[in-house]
Amino acid sequence: MAPHRDTVLLLTHSADHYTVDRVEEEVSRRGAHPLRVDTDDFPSKLALTSRVDDGGSEVLLGELVGTRIHSVWMRRMGTPQLDDTLESAWREGCLRESQAALEGFLDGLEAAGCRFINPMGAERTAQNKLHQLRLARMLGLEVPRTLVTNDAARVRSFFTQVRGRMVAKMQMPLTQSMGGGQPFVYTAAIGPEHLDALEELRHSPMVFQERIDKARELRVAVVGGRCFVGAIDASRSRRGQVDWRRAEPSECHWEPGVLPTPVAARLEQLIATLGLVYGAVDLIVTPEGRYVFLEVNPGGEWGMLEHDLGLPIAAALADALVAGSAPLHFPLQESP
Incomplete structure (x- = not known):
């Protein structure tokens, strides 16, 4: 410097x-x-x-x-x-x-x-959730079946395709904070009772995804090519089973997580290919041990991983800010 x-x-x-x-x-x-x-x-x-x-x-x-x-x-x-x-x-x-x-x-x-x-242009591009999913899939990460639409008939058809196991969420958060006093829309399960009440889609499309069985969920803070992993199991929470952010603090807690080397490498390549220095990745680990990519948030929260687990994420960010070296870019190659 x-x-x-x-x-x-x-x-x-x-x-x-x-x-x-x-x-x-x-x-x-x-x-x-x-x-x-x-x-x-x-x-x-x-x-x-x-x-x-x-x-x-x-x-x-x-x-x-x-x-x-x-x-x-x-x-x-x-x-x-x-x-x-x-x-x-x-x-x-x-x-x-x-x-x-x-x-x-x-x-x-x-x-x-x-x-x-992150670089401003890269962050704007990375906010595109469909772009993330396409790129993650090309890099060999497993992604859930996904539909983004304002067409109620297509939602009902998709519900049948995923055999009634479906969740809904937004493409863009109304706020990044879960406690900032602004509306915060959580991921929600969709049941048959909701299929006749989809008229509100005419106001705004939503994301509908296949609901993936969970053994635990991972939040991975990727900083400058390093992965810091936290794991959480909210399966016993009444409100947090679909979205761990709705669980009560007494119901679940963060634990150290582990990524298989190939999955970590693909996440690092994803962040670099998006042109980001930092990204918070959400994954599901299934009961069979599959790692399913959900999304990357360029400004996602990581404080709980450092506070609860002692992961040195602030130090990694400071290294990147002080060193000022350009982020790595990998050539994009579709995984076989």
Whole structure:
């Protein structure tokens, strides 16, 4: 890291704590200067400036010049907070302008050579869940049968194909946080009683998947080509059997997990091929020992794996932020 470019931006929001605090500590230990930025403070409390003219371009965070920033961790992007006295007729326009200015500022940092975790273009592409599934399948990972549609008749036909074992979920989360006060839609089982109540699909398509039998579920934090694995068994939870996030803390807990070497290699290749430095992968381990890929979340949660299991994920992220080496890219080859 060049001595004049020693700042690492940690972009999050004001309600975020444990994970960003851990990464801040690890970045400091490596001799860099972490700077936490609560993006929901923009524009009311935080000043951002972008300049483009004949002399070139420049971005500033307050008085900090963009050329002093070495890397950026896009942990969480909060919604810009507007002044309560702002007239409602202007709020939507001001919100759009604030979001556009923030995106332009970040684009200026990326153009100036700052390393991003994750690169913004790669993260946008990786949010495409169908793209993930197609790529995972090409790389040799097992994926569940999946249907994305707003056609109720096709949902009913798919329900028959999977013999009534079906779940529904969203392609994009309404929020990344399970406790942030915003709506959070969990994966839900679909039964025959739901098939006559699919009219709401006309408002929005949904993801329907074959329900996979579980021995346990895995959350795999992949950072710079390393896999950190946690396992959880929510089968005895009344509410968490379909989605472990709905289980009560007393019903299940995180345990160290293990991946077969070929599965770990394919996950690392998936993350690299998507152009990501970090991704949180969800897998199901079946009672027969098959590993079934569900999805990768470029901004998925990992704090519980470090807090409960002591996995050094914050240290791995700090290494990537401070070193600034480009992510590996593997040639895409379809698995036989």
